Amino acid sequence: MKFVDEFREPAVISKATAEIRRLADPGRTYRFMEVCGGHTHAIYRFGLKDLLPANIDLVHGPGCPVCVLPMGRIDDGLSIAKNADVIFTAFGDMMRVPGRNGSPLEHKARGMDVRIVYSPSDALKIARNNPAKHVVFFAIGFETTAPSTALTLMRAKAEGLRNFSVFCNHVTIIPAIRAILDSPDMRIDAFIGPGHVSTVIGCRPYEWIARNEGKPIVVSGFEPVDVLQSIVMLLEQLKAKEAKVENQYKRVVPWEGNRAALKAMAEVFELRAYFEWRGMGFISQSALRIRDSYAEWDSERRFQVPGVRVTDPKAAQCGEVLKGVLKPVQCKLFGKECTPERPVGALMVSSEGSCAAYYNYEHRKREAFTKEVGVAV
Amino acid sequence: MSAVLPKIRFRDLQIEMAHGAGGKASRRLIEGLFAPLLFGSSTAPLGDAAHLNINGTRIAITTDSFVVKPLTFPGGSIGELAVNGTVNDLAVSGARAEALVVTYVLEEGLPTEILEAEVRAMGNAATRAGVAISGGDTKVVEHGKADRMYITTAGIGRLIPGLTISPESVRPGDKVLLSGPIGDHGITILLARGELDLEGEICSDTRSVLPLVEALSRAVGPAIRWMRDPTRGGVATSLNELARDANLSVFLWEDRIPVRDTVRGACELLGLDPLHIANEGQFLVVLAPEYADAALETLRNTPGGHEAVLIGEIREQPAAAVLGANSYGGTRVIDMLVGDPLPRIC
Amino acid sequence: MCLAIPAKIVELFPDETSRALVEVVGVRRHIDTGLLEENSLNTGDWVLIHVGFAMSKISEDDALDQIRMLTMLGEHEAAVQEVTGYGLSEAGISSDP
Secondary structure, X not given: OOOOHHHHOHHHHHHHHHHHHHHOOOOOOEEEEEEEHHHHHHHHHOOHHHHOOOOEEEEEEEEOOOOOOOHHXXXXXXXXXXXXXXXXXXXXHHOOOOEOOEOHHHHHHOOOOEEEOOOHHHHHHHHHHOOOXXXXXXXXXXXXXHHHHHHHHHHHHHHOOOOEEEEEEEEOHHHHHHHHHHOOOOOOOEEEEOHHHHHHHOOHHHHHHHHOOOOOEEEOOOOHHHHHHHHHHHHHHHHOOOOOEEEOOOOOOOOOOOHHHHHHHHHHEEEOOEEEXXXXXXXXXXXXXXXXXXXXXXXXXXXXOOOOOOOOOOOOOHHHHHOOOOXXXXXXXXXXXXXXXXXXXXXXXXXXXXXXXXXXXXXXXXHHHHHHHOOOO | OOOOOOOOOOOOOOOXXXXXXXXXXXXXXXXXXXXXXXXXXXXXXXXXXXXXXXXXXXXXXXXXXXXXXXXXXXXXXXXXXXXXXXXXXXXXXXXXXXXXXXXXXXXXXXXXXXXXXXHHHHHHHHHHHOOEEEEEEEEEEOOOOOOOEEEEEEEEEEEOOOOOOOHHHOOOOOEEEEOOOOOHHHHHHHHHHOOXXXXXOXXXXXXXXXXXXXXXXXXXXXXXXXXXXXXXXXXXXXXXXXXXXXXXXXXXXXXXXXXXXXXXXXXXXXXXXXXXXXXXXXXXXXXXXXXXXXXXXXXXXXXXXXXXXXXXXXXXXXXXXXXXXXXXXXXXXOOOOOOOOOOOOO | OOOOXXXXXXXXXXXXXOEEEXXXXXXXXXXXXXXXXXXXXXXXXXXXXXXXXXXXXXXXXXXXXXXXXXXXXXXXXXXXXXXXHOOOOHHHOOOOO
16 A cells, blocks of 8 residues: 555664664653544554653543543434434444443434444435435544535535534644643653644644643654654654654645635634533633534534533543543553443543553553564664 | 353343444353353353264254345355355364255345345355255245345254364464455445445455365364354454463464455555454464464465465463564554444544 | 545546545545645545545655655664764764754
């Protein structure tokens, strides 16, 4: 696969890991946070932790748009879908997320018309093909995904397609990073920046992290070579006592972002005053809602939503894990009451949530075994 | 070496699609509900087929059901899946299928043309597989109740001499072989359903693996410890079941696992793992390491076995888990599927 | 976030400027190019796709540059060490930016 295989080449990876070893100061620990759930997934899928020296700690950030969605919002979405003649559509990621009365898939089992779509355009297509039904698209995702939802809404409006609406749960990444940095027990040295969000927002929005907070940030791709090279770049900055924004993912991320995408978002969305992030509490100006000019395609205005808040059990320590204060395995519920099959808290809910990723890919590895396999140099 | 399996209780309030996907939910249903009520106090690991001793004659018996949608797809149809699937279940349990009986559950309104095509395909598949279809039953249900057609089979066969297949005989150091590329069937079905708007050149790998199993038995029979056909849930699920049943670890060299381009492309696009995708014409073998080379050579020299490959080995730790290593030294735990593989965007 | 993969444009549609047929190792899908500038795409171009939309054009030059840069890692260091071994001062050797 072009633009993929080259970035998984063992020889290139060896170079990168050798460079990491050369640059890392054995006298200190490095704590790098990868913000984006896609990076968490990549780190585990490719076993990248095995390739890093022990003094580099990868802390998983809050960039999992599924994990940070409060259970109440899922219930709201499902309650809209309970209306007769509604077809509920969502990405596969959402299907197993539990609401208070079950996940979308469980609702499907009880007779609700629930369909997985790969694209919001697919949901629009279903609406075109089912004029007697109303199609609700449960939109999630950061700025990577929001433009696609925006464009889809623009198309729906242009076509005058009235049997389609979006339940909008798009969130924005900068406020989440800010919340991490504002937190008093935060101990992150540098950030591996979200690669695909940046194809939309560009690299400028991260400048305050370097300038005001003094933390290096490298916008990174998702292949093993990308992540490792980004770590090299972070180490180089720290060694030179610098803090700046760098773009490792140049082949895809334009520094200025994607103007058409930003324009589409601005046309359709505006910021909510505040939005609740599961495990992190209320964050102001951190989520998108549909503008008045598109009110007719806003599920929240077409239907009544209960808007009930469902709080996580106090024992769930998602917030601390999200900020990197605790490792997943240190939460009292990890692996016992809280597993990917029966998630209690946010981070177990989606396969790229830090707890789920750790559970699925790591926790049964024994140290003895890792030594047996050896680490490539 | 087998573990005493913890008692699983089935607490789900209703049946969902996940329970039929072949992964964790399926296992929970089988071990937590069916096993205690049907299989009594037997603690034997649940395999594909049962071996019975009737007055000194040892036979194998298996049953399977086929509910695939659409009925036909590139590379095959439900009837062929039914024949091959049953023959394969018996083959990997160490038995040669002699006869099948079939039940058709037909939906009212099913065009005869379609039924005839399926039955013909099934007959042809049986001839190719060298198995007789000896009898059957038919039921018709109301429109809307059977997705056009469901097929259930029961197959009966004779044990292949010289084979003792069981997870208990698996030892650290044993090698894991795979007969060919994975994911073809599951991706074919996904594309054929047309819901995700993907097109690609791929067809189901449905076929009888009996000739390969027999060739293997003749060459290295006594060295074979375990076999499985990785259908729903894929290679990951089958190997996890082995790891659990044997309380050992399965270690895989992931880069050696053959995956066709189209399967790879579809999986990358949808965020799926080929290791979780269903296969209908492949099988896994675990055997004593001294015979791995001979086994590979035999398979590669048998028609249909030319893509056979060594993919891993059995180790002590981490017990009851499957571990994958890539070519640059990274490792990950490869878990059993929870429910159906779902496309993801994150 | 998340899952976006490189795909090659194999067909464009003059009547529908925001549609393209892309291919990823033999799998084809129609995607929406509405987030990229109109008429900026040609068949053979590579784009990054996310949820059925093209997000960005992929620069082959940048990709090659990156691999090249990484493959040369350690060579500069090795060159420096070799020269240092000859007793020449490091200060005399220019380093690439």
